[in-house]
Amino acid sequence: MISLPKLTLLVFIAAFHTVSLAAQESRDWPGSSDRLSQVSEINRQVKEYWDAYEIKPTKPAKDGEWCRRVYLDLIGRIPTVDELQDFLSSDSKDRYSNLVNKLLDDDEYTEEFSRNWTTLWTNLLIGRTGGNANNSMIDRRGMQKYLRDSFARNKPYDRMVYELVTATGNVSPEADEFNGAVNFLIDKVNGDNAAQATAATSRIFLGLQVQCTQCHNHPFNKWEQQKYWEMNAFFRQVRARGGRRAQMNGQTAELLDVDFMGESNDVEEADLYYDQRNGELKVAFPVFVDGTEISKHGAIANTVRRKELADLMMESEYLEKAFVNRVWGHFMGYGFTKPVDDLGPHNKPSHPELLDYLAAEFRQNDFEIRDLIRWIVLSRPYGLSSEMEKGNSEQTRLVDDPQAGSTALFSRFYLRQMKAEELYESLIAATRAQESLGSYEQQEQRKNRWLQQFAQAFGTDEGDETTNFAGTIPQVLMMFNGELIRQATGSANGNFLDRLVNETSMNNKEKINYLFMAGLGREAKPEELKMASQLYASRGNPRETFQDLWWVILNSNEFIFNH
Amino acid sequence: MNYRTPNGMTRRHFAKHLAGLSAFAGSSLALGKSLSANALTLKKNQKSAILLWMGGGPSTIDLWDMKPNSPNGGDFNPIATTGDVQICEHLPLMAQQMDKMSIVRNMSTREADHQRGRYYMHTGYVPNPNVVHPSYGSVIAHELNQNRGALELPPFVSVGGGSEGPGFLGMSWAPFTVDSNGNVRNLEMNLPADRLTQRMQALRLLESGFINENRGRSSMEHAKVLDKTLNLMTSQQMSAFRTESEPEEVRERYGANNFGRSCLMARRLVEAGVPFVEVNLGGWDNHQGIFNTLRDQRLPMLDQGMSALVADLHARELYDDTAIIWMGEFGRTPRINGNAGRDHWARSWSVVVGGAGMQPGIAVGETDPDGLSVVGDAYTAEDLMASICKALDISLETNFTSTSGRPMRIANSGKIISELF
Numbered sequence: 001m002i003s004l005p006k007l008t009l010l011v012f013i014a015a016f017h018t019v020s021l022a023a024q025e026s027r028d029w030p031g032s033s034d035r036l037s038q039v040s041e042i043n044r045q046v047k048e049y050w051d052a053y054e055i056k057p058t059k060p061a062k063d064g065e066w067c068r069r070v071y072l073d074l075i076g077r078i079p080t081v082d083e084l085q086d087f088l089s090s091d092s093k094d095r096y097s098n099l100v101n102k103l104l105d106d107d108e109y110t111e112e113f114s115r116n117w118t119t120l121w122t123n124l125l126i127g128r129t130g131g132n133a134n135n136s137m138i139d140r141r142g143m144q145k146y147l148r149d150s151f152a153r154n155k156p157y158d159r160m161v162y163e164l165v166t167a168t169g170n171v172s173p174e175a176d177e178f179n180g181a182v183n184f185l186i187d188k189v190n191g192d193n194a195a196q197a198t199a200a201t202s203r204i205f206l207g208l209q210v211q212c213t214q215c216h217n218h219p220f221n222k223w224e225q226q227k228y229w230e231m232n233a234f235f236r237q238v239r240a241r242g243g244r245r246a247q248m249n250g251q252t253a254e255l256l257d258v259d260f261m262g263e264s265n266d267v268e269e270a271d272l273y274y275d276q277r278n279g280e281l282k283v284a285f286p287v288f289v290d291g292t293e294i295s296k297h298g299a300i301a302n303t304v305r306r307k308e309l310a311d312l313m314m315e316s317e318y319l320e321k322a323f324v325n326r327v328w329g330h331f332m333g334y335g336f337t338k339p340v341d342d343l344g345p346h347n348k349p350s351h352p353e354l355l356d357y358l359a360a361e362f363r364q365n366d367f368e369i370r371d372l373i374r375w376i377v378l379s380r381p382y383g384l385s386s387e388m389e390k391g392n393s394e395q396t397r398l399v400d401d402p403q404a405g406s407t408a409l410f411s412r413f414y415l416r417q418m419k420a421e422e423l424y425e426s427l428i429a430a431t432r433a434q435e436s437l438g439s440y441e442q443q444e445q446r447k448n449r450w451l452q453q454f455a456q457a458f459g460t461d462e463g464d465e466t467t468n469f470a471g472t473i474p475q476v477l478m479m480f481n482g483e484l485i486r487q488a489t490g491s492a493n494g495n496f497l498d499r500l501v502n503e504t505s506m507n508n509k510e511k512i513n514y515l516f517m518a519g520l521g522r523e524a525k526p527e528e529l530k531m532a533s534q535l536y537a538s539r540g541n542p543r544e545t546f547q548d549l550w551w552v553i554l555n556s557n558e559f560i561f562n563h
Numbered sequence: 564m565n566y567r568t569p570n571g572m573t574r575r576h577f578a579k580h581l582a583g584l585s586a587f588a589g590s591s592l593a594l595g596k597s598l599s600a601n602a603l604t605l606k607k608n609q610k611s612a613i614l615l616w617m618g619g620g621p622s623t624i625d626l627w628d629m630k631p632n633s634p635n636g637g638d639f640n641p642i643a644t645t646g647d648v649q650i651c652e653h654l655p656l657m658a659q660q661m662d663k664m665s666i667v668r669n670m671s672t673r674e675a676d677h678q679r680g681r682y683y684m685h686t687g688y689v690p691n692p693n694v695v696h697p698s699y700g701s702v703i704a705h706e707l708n709q710n711r712g713a714l715e716l717p718p719f720v721s722v723g724g725g726s727e728g729p730g731f732l733g734m735s736w737a738p739f740t741v742d743s744n745g746n747v748r749n750l751e752m753n754l755p756a757d758r759l760t761q762r763m764q765a766l767r768l769l770e771s772g773f774i775n776e777n778r779g780r781s782s783m784e785h786a787k788v789l790d791k792t793l794n795l796m797t798s799q800q801m802s803a804f805r806t807e808s809e810p811e812e813v814r815e816r817y818g819a820n821n822f823g824r825s826c827l828m829a830r831r832l833v834e835a836g837v838p839f840v841e842v843n844l845g846g847w848d849n850h851q852g853i854f855n856t857l858r859d860q861r862l863p864m865l866d867q868g869m870s871a872l873v874a875d876l877h878a879r880e881l882y883d884d885t886a887i888i889w890m891g892e893f894g895r896t897p898r899i900n901g902n903a904g905r906d907h908w909a910r911s912w913s914v915v916v917g918g919a920g921m922q923p924g925i926a927v928g929e930t931d932p933d934g935l936s937v938v939g940d941a942y943t944a945e946d947l948m949a950s951i952c953k954a955l956d957i958s959l960e961t962n963f964t965s966t967s968g969r970p971m972r973i974a975n976s977g978k979i980i981s982e983l984f
Contacts, residue, residue, distance in 0.1 A: 191850060191851065192850040192851070192906075195850075275896070275898065275900075275906070279898070279935070337692075338692035338693065339692060347692070386778045386779070387776050387777055387778055388777045388778070388779070389777075393777075401779065401966075403779060403780065403781070403966060404965075404966035404968070405693035405694045405965065405966060405969075406693075414779070415778045415779045415781055415782065416781075417781070453748060470734075471734035471737065471781065471784055471785060471788060472734065472737050472739070472740075472788065473717060473737075473739050473788060473791060473792050473795060474739075474740070474747075474748065474749075476788055476789055476792040477747070477748060477749040477750065477792055477795075477796070478748065478749050480749065480752065480792065480796070481749040481750065481751055481752055481753070481796075482748070482749045525772065527768065527772075528768065528769065528772075531764075531765050531768050532765075534761075534765075535761060535765060538757075538758075538761055539758075544758075548758065548761065548762050548765065549765070551762055552762055552765045552766045552769060553769070555766055555789075556766060556769040556770060556773065557769075557770050557773045557774070557782045557785040557786065558769060558772075558773040560785070561773075561778075561781070561782065561785075563778060
């Protein structure tokens, strides 16, 4: 077993010394030594907007803050004290890119990187509730297995999209014809003429919100009703087979393409009709959003419409734009558009040239997801502090505060709550609880059960849902009293706190600092040390004092916010 | 997980230690209030609202504005009611209560997408990427909470579903969501009160340290929610969530299902002084097989729970101070589609309102014989919201300041539905 604090007193003091030195020296930004041309171009273009709006960026984040956010955003949890120390004890100018490369490329982190991006994409593709309801055909494990394999093997993004849009096969990893990618569409094709498949495919992969135009030409959305139904026509061959009855017989659902005879029953010109707002019917055939028509034939021996669609998507610039915007939004807190998945002509991006540039580079670079991440994370805007300063919040200037409705100019890092999954993984990591959690599959099941308490479905056929997690009373109750926190702040034999209490190589002050590092990525401030000693006076023993202190740290805004 | 309401001992024990706490800036934690908790009775003229939210977009042409002589009329027949309106034959219990409710049959809106419609009907505003508007519950809770010093429960409770959020009013006005069984997780602290008090003091130090670093207002919101949570954890009023303490016959009258329990809980919460309760009943997105679904599933459940709620509020003399709103995102297409279903339709549809002094038993407005459009004046989400505010004595001159500093008029300057007053 690991003897918890590896560090000796000397190492500890030396590390903190380095922190303050580094903070003074690096008035430049993390990654400034990096030579990637894409990083320089991001920095240049974002700065152009600062200059145009006459604002100044906030100072760079402290090294500890930057390290904490990189771990959270890349692998979905905060760093352990050992990982922080590794980073903080380096005085190499390359320490920023070294850390990012380690998390992206080292085998040691492949599993965690893949798990985090699998979580993000599972929620995106099938929602937090997908596969958890009784009448769902989704096998959540199947979706996750597909995504995990894709991210772990560094599958190019365009390949992944092609597979998700065209997949056929069985949802379940236990089935012979297993193809986890089918889980994306399995619950979206049977009802309402595949309306959900149409909407989700367009919105998620192309950033086009066609669903608003299903019923009529929308006043706030320049897509016309005809476009929706032409996109919808691509999904008229696809079928999900194996509903609840088949499930009761132990069979799992499968996705397949079948001949579409057309509503006029002419397979060679397989048509569909929709209601216009004036009550008249209109015909539609498959036409891609850019106006490209394909064969009207409905027989799969002649034309598989989903494959045609996927081919057209592979050539569309919206493919890379939608992804770049989403990834930028993940790391920077806001995308170039609000919402992040609406790139329609009515919704102009904040930095159109930069979006175009990054999209083109991403395609040029063979849709390598990890490289796109590298460019963004090593950029200057990502490395800024989240504090507002005179240069971007003084009254005479424009305030860079997108939460208050202003355009995001990325002159500071925008504060955001950890997602429920990030909180879970961070608690596990900070208390080293994973050692007792069993296999990967068991861990994921346990996490899934825990997450269900925060997810709620709305009562619609589109399966939309909300989460009552971020900033709510149930969340605070969970952090105050929940089982997870109880375990984390308990001191059962041999657990995190127990080991800290029994550690003989550190004095109490160092132990207090250790807890602050584990939770917040920084040492305690003088007034916090004083507070801790007051707690000690009341408790009368270190064990209960550390329990209280750890509870306080985990419940603080500083812990729960990615800052 | 713990599902337990703290008992009185906890509260009293805890209260002794609260004096030294005064946890956060602007805290509403006060001793006097907690001591009077048991004596809380509902004051006369204390207004509340209950929103019955029908997720998915209910087919109002089949429920409240029937067209038996049109090809769009569908499978059902109208029946007479105690009010001056006819409604669907599969709502026989509601038919007995229609002398207390009114139907607004001339709703006409433009949002026929679930997400946009849900947002619009909840806020009175169309979605705007630069500002998030507060929903019904947050607005009304914010306005009515001020003279409710004895209330320890969250002022906006959503039962059995999510609702829309507080927008720029901030997370302390977010809906408190519970399932229809009233289970609130993680209430139990299992810690001596003095120890919790000291933890809270230490936590306050960390909170304010971070807030003072000027990183944006969400860090402040976090501190406020801590405060509200602490309040809740120690409150005896939590028993309002326990519908199982009601007599058997009352529970049966409301219906032994999620919606029935939710309606019953709404009544109990209103009695406890909660200004806004939202009750969720989904499953109205009936693109196919609509008539079977309505007749066999949705309508019996709705009929029983809703009629019980109206009758019970009335019997307890709460009705004149409680507004009830029944609505969904939109209505459904008058034309019946090829799958014997109806699709999304916002152009001409109905909502049902009652209580809080609104004119009962009438139909406001009308649609044409095929239900395709409103005849004469039409009303919108803003108008409905303004009317509910008026019924609750909330001034329509109220302005909010959004996070961008822009003033925003309550209910988006909607006009009153004059027939209701």
